[in-house]
Amino acid sequence: MTVRCLYSNGESADAEVQVYSPDAADEAFQTLQTDPRGLVSFVPDSTGTWLVVVDDGMGHRVVHEVPVDGDGAPELSTEPSWSESLRFLGAAALAVLLVVWIRRNRGARA
Secondary structure: EEEEEEOOOOOOOOOOOEEEEOOOOOOOOOOEEEEOOOOOEOOOOOOOEEEEEEOOOOOOOEEEEEEOOOOOEOOOOOOOOOHHHHHHHHHHHHHHHHHHHHHHHHHHOO
């Protein structure tokens, strides 16, 4: 499994990543450091929900649960992430404001 750690501006994160197994959630299965592209990789050795904790040591910290199936593959969600949903919502709000502005300016010319 490979995880890419990025800041919201798309810059790669230089961060420590701790991976916790579902079999021993109180002790890190692995502690890793991202490479220059923000990537880390590990191989889950059991099924269940794995915990991935990313911490850049400067106040940015993310905890993510990764369900792993019987074949050792992550069960990836098909749901959009919050960032994707917020981008869509922001684009929709801008489109509505643009339409209102265009209609308002057309009415002023008539």
